[in-house]
Each structure stands twice: as C-alpha cells, then as structure tokens.
Amino acid sequence: MGEVKEMILLKDANVLDVDTGVFYQASILMKDGMIADIVAGNTLNEVSKVIDANEKWVIPGLIDMHVHIKESFAPIFVAAGITTVRNTGGNVLELKGLMTAPDDSMTPRVFSADRVIDGPPGLWGETSPWNIIAENSQVVIGEVKRQVEAGADFIKVYGWLSGELMEKVAQEASLYHKEVSCDLIHSTEVNALDAAKFGVKWNEHASGIIQAIYPNWSMKAEKSIWDEVDWNKPDLEKITEVCRELLSYGVAICPTMVLFDQMNKLKDHWNPDNEIVKKVYENKSLIEQWERLSQYEEALKQMGMQSVLNKAIAKAYFDLGGTVVAGTDTPAGVWTFPGMALHRELELFVEAGFSELNAIRAATCVAARAIKREDLGEIKAGAKADMILLSNNPLEDIKNTRAIELVIKGGKVMTQAEILSSVPSEEESLRLMEEFVNSFEEVMVGKR
Numbered sequence: 001m002g003e004v005k006e007m008i009l010l011k012d013a014n015v016l017d018v019d020t021g022v023f024y025q026a027s028i029l030m031k032d033g034m035i036a037d038i039v040a041g042n043t044l045n046e047v048s049k050v051i052d053a054n055e056k057w058v059i060p061g062l063i064d065m066h067v068h069i070k071e072s073f074a075p076i077f078v079a080a081g082i083t084t085v086r087n088t089g090g091n092v093l094e095l096k097g098l099m100t101a102p103d104d105s106m107t108p109r110v111f112s113a114d115r116v117i118d119g120p121p122g123l124w125g126e127t128s129p130w131n132i133i134a135e136n137s138q139v140v141i142g143e144v145k146r147q148v149e150a151g152a153d154f155i156k157v158y159g160w161l162s163g164e165l166m167e168k169v170a171q172e173a174s175l176y177h178k179e180v181s182c183d184l185i186h187s188t189e190v191n192a193l194d195a196a197k198f199g200v201k202w203n204e205h206a207s208g209i210i211q212a213i214y215p216n217w218s219m220k221a222e223k224s225i226w227d228e229v230d231w232n233k234p235d236l237e238k239i240t241e242v243c244r245e246l247l248s249y250g251v252a253i254c255p256t257m258v259l260f261d262q263m264n265k266l267k268d269h270w271n272p273d274n275e276i277v278k279k280v281y282e283n284k285s286l287i288e289q290w291e292r293l294s295q296y297e298e299a300l301k302q303m304g305m306q307s308v309l310n311k312a313i314a315k316a317y318f319d320l321g322g323t324v325v326a327g328t329d330t331p332a333g334v335w336t337f338p339g340m341a342l343h344r345e346l347e348l349f350v351e352a353g354f355s356e357l358n359a360i361r362a363a364t365c366v367a368a369r370a371i372k373r374e375d376l377g378e379i380k381a382g383a384k385a386d387m388i389l390l391s392n393n394p395l396e397d398i399k400n401t402r403a404i405e406l407v408i409k410g411g412k413v414m415t416q417a418e419i420l421s422s423v424p425s426e427e428e429s430l431r432l433m434e435e436f437v438n439s440f441e442e443v444m445v446g447k448r
Contacts, residue, residue, distance in 0.1 A: 006048040007031045013053035018365040021357040030385040033103045033411040057393050061386030063367040064342045066254045066327025072429035073338045074107040079419040080339025083386040083409045087112035089156045091129050103410030106422045114147040118158035137168050144172040154179045159187025170199035184208030188218040196249035206255040206313040213238045231305045234312035243317045252323040252370050255314040257348035258341050259329040264304030269335045270344050279420050280337050290334045311352035326363040343402050356398045385411040
C-alpha cells in the first residue's frame with residue numbers, strides 16, 4: 001500500500017481565480033497531492049494540519065515554458081515558486097530522474113523535448129547527446145522515432161535545419177501526435193511563417209518573425225541591413241500583419257523577453273539581492289559560464305538590441321488573440337537566474353503592456369492549457385496542489401510574485417530555505433552528468 005498523505009487546510013486565504021481575475025477569500029483543502037475542495041473555513045474535523053493564510057495571497061504555482069534544466073539547479077526553480085517547467089531541448093535520459101520524480105518532490109514537474117534537431121554545421125557543434133545534425137530525411141525519420149520512444153513530450157528544431165527537413169520533422173512528429181517547437185533566431189532560410197506552414201506549433205523567442213518582416217535581415221546580415229531596422233521603434237503595422245498570419249496557423253509564442261533584456265543591459269543586468277540568487281552564485285559552473293559569455297559583448301549586443309521589438313511582437317500577438325506564454329531560456333544567454341528569471345519575465349510582460357493579471361496567466365492557466373494540462377495552472381478542485389503563498393497582492397504590483405512565504409507543490413508545504421537546502425553539491429552534479437553521458441553512449445551503441 002502507498003503512503004497515506006495527510007489532509008491540509010490552507011485557511012482564510014485570498015485566492016486568485018485566474019479566469020475571472022479576482023481574489024476571493026476561501027480555504028483550500030489538499031489531499032493526496034491534489035486540491036480536494038475549496039471551502040468557506042475550517043469546518044472539517046478530519047483535517048490534520050491547518051495553515052493560517054489570513055491576509056495572504058495565493059496564486060497557482062508558476063510554469064516556466066522555456067528552460068534547459070539540470071539536476072544541479074532544479075530545486076532552485078521550486079524555491080522561486082516555479083512548480084512546472086517546459087524543457088525545450090536537452091536529453092530525456094539525462095532528465096529521467098526529474099521527469100519521474102513524485103509530485104511533491106523539491107524539483108519542478110518537467111515537460112520535455114529531447115536533443116534538438118539542427119542542420120549543418122550545427123549551431124552548437126557536432127552531433128552530441130544534446131543535439132543532432134540532420135542532412136537527410138532518413139536521419140530525421142529515425143531521430144523523431146527514437147525521441148518519441150525515449151519519452152520526449154515534443155520535438156525541438158533549430159533554424160539551421162533546411163525547410164524541407166523541418167517540414168519532414170513536423171510530418172513525422174504528427175504521426176506520433178507530438179508537437180514541434182522551433183528556435184529560428186539564427187535562421188537564414190526559414191522564417192516564422194515558413195515554419196508555421198510546415199506545421200510547427202511552437203515559436204520560441206518570437207523568432208523568425210523579424211526575418212518575415214525584413215526578408216533581407218538575419219543574424220549574419222551586413223551592418224547596413226541591420227541599420228535598415230529601427231530597433232527602438234517597432235513597425236507595428238508590419239508586426240501585426242505577420243502576427244495575424246501566424247495566428248491563422250494556431251502558433252503559440254514564447255517570447256523569452258528576459259533573455260534579450262539581460263543581454264541588452266549586460267553590465268547593468270537585473271540582479272535581485274535575495275536568498276535564491278545567492279544560492280545560484282554557489283553554482284560555480286553556471287557563474288563561470290555566464291562570466292565567460294559576458295566577454296562577447298558585440299555578439300550579445302546584437303541579440304540584446306532585439307529586446308524592444310521582441311516585446312512589441314509578443315504584445316501584438318496577444319492583442320490579436322494569440323497564445324503567448326512566459327518562459328526564460330534559463331540558463332541560456334547571461335544571468336538568466338533559475339527561478340528568479342521568470343519573475344523578471346513577468347515584469348517585462350507588464351512593461352510590454354500586459355496587465356499584471358495577463359502576465360500571471362501567461363505563466364499559469366494559459367501555459368497549462370497550451371500543453372494540455374488542465375490539472376495545472378489553476379486553483380480549483382481536482383487540480384494539482386501547486387500554489388504560492390505571497391505576502392503582498394501581485395495584481396497591485398507584479399513584483400509581488402517575489403514576496404514568497406511558502407511554496408506548495410503536490411500538496412507538500414515548503415519554505416524556500418527547506419527547498420534550497422536540497423540543491424545538489426557540485427560533486428554530486430558532476431557525478432550525475434558523468435553517469436548520464438556513459439548511459440547515453442551505451443544506449444546509442446545498442447541502437448546501431
């Protein structure tokens with residue numbers, strides 16, 4: 001018999017109904033990792049634990065829709081109130097422990113792609129456990145099948161993949177009822193509209209839209225072409241025209257505004273002083289990675305200057321009725337602090353013109369529905385008991401999503417300090433990485 005979990009009552013909280021956008025006072029009964037009921041007060045004798053939430057605000061656990069997670073910093077997400085992540089490229093064998101962890105673990109629920117499918121010569125180099133270079137349809141067919149069998153939730157492609165093979169990926173993925181996600185930032189041949197026509201459902205970074213608006217532009221374009229774009233005054237008419245066509249294909253956009261914003265600010269990057277960020281600084285490998293990348297100022301400036309246009313695209317697509325979700329690309333780029341970067345993303349949503357409510361929705365109910373998880377992203381009977389207890393109202397100031405008193409995941413009530421204490425040591429993280437690489441090589445040898 002499995003462990004019988006206690007019944008917990010979160011009493012007299014201000015509870016956010018993300019659909020109506022209203023806080024209402026109620027008590028939330030949790031049992032077996034789920035929200036069992038929402039009641040008027042502590043009227044149930046069988047409750048084993050009561051948490052006084054009077055004058056506190058409760059919102060659903062947040063969902064970061066674009067990360068590249070590792071076990072070494074996975075608990076840090078939960079400490080920041082991110083109870084679910086969408087991993088947009090990695091290796092599902094490496095993430096098996098996270099993907100199969102119990103609902104009440106101190107690591108986020110992981111919805112993941114496997115290694116990214118790219119074209120030659122490969123944005124991240126030669127074929128590895130985290131990416132594969134595809135030059136023909138046979139490779140694509142075999143790789144999509146392998147990823148599905150390995151347990152990938154969706155398929156990810158990069159912009160150096162040819163249009164013909166990108167379409168082939170979408171066709172093959174559809175046979176297994178899997179959606180395809182694209183990163184077209186560095187694409188020179190395929191733009192966002194092309195990918196949408198191929199059947200690619202997800203657009204990461206709002207990428208390839210600039211190429212659709214300005215066909216001569218790409219990251220490799222000459223300076224004179226870059227100068228033709230007014231990066232600080234987006235052409236809303238052109239943006240709306242492309243967004244309207246994307247909407248006709250039902251594309252979902254994850255703009256990752258914080259990725260561009262941190263590169264744009266670079267030396268003056270957003271860097272909150274709190275216990276979570278202090279814990280991130282203990283991850284020497286991650287800090288060294290960001291410090292090393294920070295030296296490439298010119299390349300980062302090219303990415304960062306797209307920040308204003310990126311935000312304008314996200315808002316225009318939302319205004320048309322399109323699906324826009326919140327994600328960070330943590331730990332890509334520079335200083336995308338695990339967990340905390342999503343709070344900055346929500347601030348940037350508001351800066352872009354979204355209301356506080358719609359920013360929160362982009363990281364809760366809208367995100368959950370986009371990945372077809374109706375049991376996430378809302379506080380309602382029958383949903384996973386994933387919630388954040390806040391000391392201040394986030395609808396009055398979006399920065400209040402950071403005012404976290406308790407995190408509840410799968411019905412387990414945790415303090416930030418408790419969660420941060422579970423972060424693996426550097427030695428443990430290196431051991432896990434070594435075990436994964438050896439296991440992956442054995443699996444691939446067995447498939448040859």
